[in-house]
Amino acid sequence: MASLRFFGGVNEIGGNKILLEDGDARVWLDFGEPFEIGSEYYTGWLQPRSNNVLGDLLEFDLLPRLRGLFAERLLRNTGMDYCEPEFDAVFITHAHFDHVNHLGFLDPEIPVYTGTGTKLFMEAMERTSNYTDYGEHEYRCFRTGEKIRVGDLELEPIHVDHSIPGAYGYIIHTSGGSLVYTGDMRAHGPKQEMTEEFLEAASEAEPDAMISEGTRMAPRERRRNLSEAQVLEGVERVCAQADRDGKAIVYTHGPRDMDRLRTFYEAAGGCGRQLVINPKTAHLLLRLVEDEHLDLPDPQRDDRIAVYYRRKRSCEYQETDYYVWEREFMDRMVTAEEVRRRPTDYLINVGFYSFTELIDIRPEMGSHFVYSMSEPFNEEDLEAQVMHNWLRHFWLRYHQLHASGHMSREELEEAIGRVNPGKLFPVHTENPQMFTRVHERAVLPVLGKIYEL
Ligand SMILES: [Zn+2]
Ligand SMILES: [Zn+2]
Numbered sequence: 477m478a479s480l481r482f483f484g485g486v487n488e489i490g491g492n493k494i495l496l497e498d499g500d501a502r503v504w505l506d507f508g509e510p511f512e513i514g515s516e517y518y519t520g521w522l523q524p525r526s527n528n529v530l531g532d533l534l535e536f537d538l539l540p541r542l543r544g545l546f547a548e549r550l551l552r553n554t555g556m557d558y559c560e561p562e563f564d565a566v567f568i569t570h571a572h573f574d575h576v577n578h579l580g581f582l583d584p585e586i587p588v589y590t591g592t593g594t595k596l597f598m599e600a601m602e603r604t605s606n607y608t609d610y611g612e613h614e615y616r617c618f619r620t621g622e623k624i625r626v627g628d629l630e631l632e633p634i635h636v637d638h639s640i641p642g643a644y645g646y647i648i649h650t651s652g653g654s655l656v657y658t659g660d661m662r663a664h665g666p667k668q669e670m671t672e673e674f675l676e677a678a679s680e681a682e683p684d685a686m687i688s689e690g691t692r693m694a695p696r697e698r699r700r701n702l703s704e705a706q707v708l709e710g711v712e713r714v715c716a717q718a719d720r721d722g723k724a725i726v727y728t729h730g731p732r733d734m735d736r737l738r739t740f741y742e743a744a745g746g747c748g749r750q751l752v753i754n755p756k757t758a759h760l761l762l763r764l765v766e767d768e769h770l771d772l773p774d775p776q777r778d779d780r781i782a783v784y785y786r787r788k789r790s791c792e793y794q795e796t797d798y799y800v801w802e803r804e805f806m807d808r809m810v811t812a813e814e815v816r817r818r819p820t821d822y823l824i825n826v827g828f829y830s831f832t833e834l835i836d837i838r839p840e841m842g843s844h845f846v847y848s849m850s851e852p853f854n855e856e857d858l859e860a861q862v863m864h865n866w867l868r869h870f871w872l873r874y875h876q877l878h879a880s881g882h883m884s885r886e887e888l889e890e891a892i893g894r895v896n897p898g899k900l901f902p903v904h905t906e907n908p909q910m911f912t913r914v915h916e917r918a919v920l921p922v923l924g925k926i927y928e929l
Contacts, residue, residue, distance in 0.1 A: 477498075477651070477652050477928055477929070478496065478497065478498035478629075478650035478651055478652035478653075478655070478928070478929040479496075479497050479498075479652075479926050479927060479928050479929065480494060480495065480496055480497075480655075480685075480687070480901065480921075480926075480927045480929065481494070481495040481497075481924060481925065481926055481927070482494055482495075482901070482903060482921040482922075482923060482924070482925075483495060483539075483540040483923065483924060484506075484508060484510060485506075485508075485510075485903035485904045486903065486908075486921050486922070486923050487905075487906065487908060488510055488511075488512075488904075488905075488906065489511070489574075489691050489904055489905060489906055490508060490509075490510055490511050490572075490573075490574025490575075490904060491508050491509060491510030491511070491513070491574050492505070492506035492507075492508050492569075492574065492575055492903060492904055493506060493507050493508065493540065493578070494506060494657070494687060494903070495540075496629070496648065496650070496655070498627065498628050498629050498650045498651050498652070499627055499628045499651060500627050500628075501564055501626045501627030501628055501629045502562065502563045502564055503563065503564050503565045503566065503567060503626055503629065503631075504563060504565070504566040504567065505567055505569070505646065505657050505687070506566075506567070506568060506569055506575040506576070506659070507566050507568070507575075507576065507578045507579050507582065508572070508573065508574040508575040508576055508577055508578060509573060509574060509577035509578045510574065511573075511574060513533070513538055514533065514536055514538045516536075517536050528552075528553050528554075529550070529581075530546060530550040530551065530554055530581055531552075531553045531554035531555075534554050534555075534556070539578070539581065540924070541556065542562075543556075543559050543562055544559050544560060544561050544562025544563060544583070545561070545562070545563060545581075545582065545583065545586075546558075546581050546582065546583060547581060547582060547583050547584060547611060548583070550581060560585075561583045561585045561586050563583075563586050564586070564587075564626050564627065565586065565587045565588070565589055565626055566579065566582065566586060566587070566588045566589065567589045567624075567631060567633070567646060568588065568589065568590040568591075568594055569643060569644050569645065569646070569657070569659025569660065570591070570594055570638055570640050570642060570643035570644065570659060570660065571590075571593075571594045571597035571598050571601070571640055571642065571732065572640055572660065572732070574904075575659070575660070576594075576598065576610065577608075577610075579610040579611055579613065580609050580610050580611040581611070582611060582613070584611060584612040584613055584614075585614075586613070587613065587614045587615070587616055588613040588614070588615050588616070589615075589616045589617075589618060589624060589631075589633075590615060590616075590617060590618070591617065591618060591619070591620075591633065591635075591642040591643075591644050592617045592618070592619060592642065592767060593641050593642020593764070593767050593769070593770060594642040594643075594644075595615055595617050596642070596763045596764055596766060596767060597640065597641075597642065597732060597760070597763075597764075598610055599763060600759055600760040600763045600764075603759065603801055604755075604756045604759050604760070604799075604801060605756075618633050620633060620634050620635040620644065620670075620673075621633075621634060628650065628651050629648060629649065629650055630648070630649040631646055631647075631648045631649075632646065632647045632648070632649075632677075633645070633646055634646070634647060634673060634674040634677050634678075635667075635670040635673070635674065636658070636659060636660075636661035636670055636671045636674045637661060637662055637663075637665040637666070637667040637668050637669075637670045637671045638659070638660045638661050638662060638665070638881050638882075639660075639662070639665075639730060639732075639733045639735065639736075639880075639881025640732045640733065640734070640881070641734050641735075641764070641767075641770050642767075642770075643659060643660060643661065644659060645657060645658045645659045645661060645674045645678070646659070647677055647678055647681050647683070649681075650929060652684065652928065652929035653683070653684030653685070653898070653929055654681045654682070654683045654684060654685075655683055655684065655685045655686070655687070655929060656678040656681065656683045656685070656686040656687070656895060656897060657686075657687045658674075658686070658687065658688050658689050658891075659689065660689050660691070660881060660882060660904065661674070661689065661882070661883060662880060662881055662882050662883050662887075663883050663884075663887040663891070664701075664703050664704075664879070664883075664884075664887070665703075665704055665735060665879065665881075666704045666705075666735050666738075667735075675891055675894055675895060678895045679894050679895045679896065682896075683895065683897045683898065684897065684898040684899065684929055685897055685898055685899040685900070685901065685929050686892065686895055686897035686899070686900050686901070687901045687903055688888070688891075688892060688900060688901070688902055688903070688911070689882065689883075689888075689903060689904040689905065690888065690902045690903070690904060690905025690907065690908065690910070690911060691880075691881075691882035691883075691904055691905060692880065692882050692883060692884055692885055692888065693885055693888060693902070693905050693907050693910050693911065694885065694906070694907055694910075695907070695910070697884065697885070699850055699851055699878075699880070700851075700876075700878075701879070701880055701884060702877065702878065702879045703879055704735055704736075704739060704879045706877075706879070707736070707739050707848065707877045707878065707879050708739045708742060708743060710846075710875065710877040711727075711739060711740060711743040711846060711848075711877060712743050712746055712747070714844050714846055714875050715743050715744075715746065715747040715749070715823070716747065717844070718747075718820070718843070718844050719747055719820060721842060722819070722820055723819060723820070723839070723840060723842055723843040723844060724815065724819035724820070724822070724824070724837070724839040724840065724843040724844070725749070725822075725823050725824070725843070725844045725845075725846065726824050726825075726826050726834070726837075726839060726843065726844070726845050726846070726872070727740060727823065727824070727825055727826075727845070727846035727847075727848055728825065728826060728827045728828060728845075728846075728847060728848065728849065729825075729848035729849060730848075730849055731756070731757065731760075731827070732760070733881070734764065734770065734772060735879075736848055736879075737753075737757070737761075737772075738772070738773075739848075740823060740825075740848075741773055741780065741781070743823065744780065744822075744823040745780050747823075749820065749821060749822050749823045750779075750780055750781065750782045750810070750821060750822050750823070751780060751781050751782070751822075751823050751825075752781075752782045752783070752784045752810050752815070752822045752823065752824040752825060753775070753781060753782075753783060753784065753825050754783070754784055754825060754827070754830070755783055755784075755785065755798070755801070755802040755805060757775075757825065758775040758781075758783045758804070758805045758808075759801050759802070759804070761773065761774070761775045761781075762774070762775055762776065762804065775805060775808065776804065776805065776808070781808065782808050782809070782810040782822070783805040783806075783808045783809060783810065784809075784810050784811075784812075784815075784824060784825070784826075784833075785798070785802075785806070785809050785810070785811060786812070786830070786833055786836075787812075787836070793809065793811060810822065810824075812833060812836035812837045812838075813836075815837045815839075816836075816837055816838055816839075819839065819840065819843065824837070828859065828863055831863070831866050834866065834870055838870075839870055839872060841870075841871040842871060842872075842873060843870070843871075843872050843873070844872065844873050844875060845867055845872040845873065845874055845875065846875045846876075846877060847863075847874065847875065847876045847877075847878075848876075848877050848878055849878055850878050850880065851876060851878075888914075889914050892911075892914055892915060893914075897915075898917065899917045899918075899919055899929075900914070900915040900917060900918045900919065901918075901919050901921055901927070902918060902920065902921075903921065908920045908921070
């Protein structure tokens with residue numbers, strides 16, 4: 477008999493860790509980190525020790541205490557003994573933090589299945605971030621529609637549209653019937669036909685159960701929701717206005733949202749400005765152009781792209797000031813001085829954590845700032861307050877333009893109706909109880925409990 481256990485993504489958005497067992501086969505669906513892991517115990521500078529992270533998380537049951545799961549070298553001082561792996565594989569839906577970030581704790585002997593694009597994202601992250609380490613694993617890359625057998629299980633990944641390329645849902649055949657897992661998905665994005673394909677296949681499978689994300693399942697929509705095309709129109713309007721006034725445009729968006737990057741790239745091209753990205757994004761793009769399915773601009777060849785270098789070490793933009801991976805784009809360099817001198821030549825990306833660059837760029841009063849991310853949930857959001865203080869200090873005009881990576885409540889309800897599963901397990905949501913109104917057999921998962929399919 478096949479069964480499910482939920483060790484993350486329960487009553488929270490993100491942190492999915494779902495264990496599927498069928499006879500001898502034991503596989504994980506995602507192995508992510510919750511966005512606010514352990515906030516009851518860890519805060520500010522009080523954080524798990526870097527040499528004992530696993531033990532310091534297990535102390536508060538913030539990870540599943542299961543045998544044969546964790547890497548031997550991390551088990552010291554945890555009170556758990558090492559044993560050979562007792563899990564067959566991990567199947568990843570996409571490369572967002574809340575779906576992959578705890579892979580680093582796993583026994584390297586447990587193979588990890590990802591989409592080809594997802595693997596490129598993960599490699600770029602490990603190369604360019606000092607805080608990302610997914611550990612050593614045997615990676616097995618798939619493409620949409622491939623069928624993968626693990627014991628009695630057969631898993632079929634099918635692409636979906638989400639705010640990161642290379643996202644998948646799964647259709648899984650078990651001895652207890654078939655199961656659909658959505659991962660994260662949206663219906664209104666530029667690649668909506670992929671989600672459509674997934675839902676079509678999911679409905680044809682006549683699944684006995686469905687694990688559905690529910691990010692936007694909320695009593696009322698708190699945010700304005702645009703499509704990607706509407707975001708583009710909005711950015712184009714800002715560009716036209718900035719061209720008329722001869723002003724700079726600064727923007728920020730989710731670092732892995734390549735649809736959004738393409739939107740800014742198109743808007744920049746439309747008004748004859750160069751898109752200025754940071755070396756980290758340039759490195760990511762350089763990796764992603766390897767996957768021709770993604771159809772992204774090449775940061776080393778495309779003249780419409782330039783790369784912003786901030787002053788480091790010598791403060792004189794010398795090659796040795798930068799990491800090796802950062803040096804690959806130095807012939808495309810744009811500096812703060814250049815942006816200041818020719819504000820209308822560029823559309824420049826400055827993320828919130830790099831706002832100190834604004835001190836060097838010193839955009840003229842009345843320049844534009846496009847915040848292309850979701851608005852904070854509440855007015856007490858400290859970062860939002862700080863951001864607006866900076867914008868006021870530099871007299872920047874604020875524009876918020878964003879399209880969500882997730883289905884709206886209506887779209888989700890329609891999708892579930894179409895797939896029409898026997899049972900419905902809501903995950904990745906703060907409002908699982910709302911699913912009981914969508915489906916008569918909605919099962920609200922409890923952390924660690926066993927559910928037969
Ligand atoms: Zn997620
Ligand atoms: Zn996601």
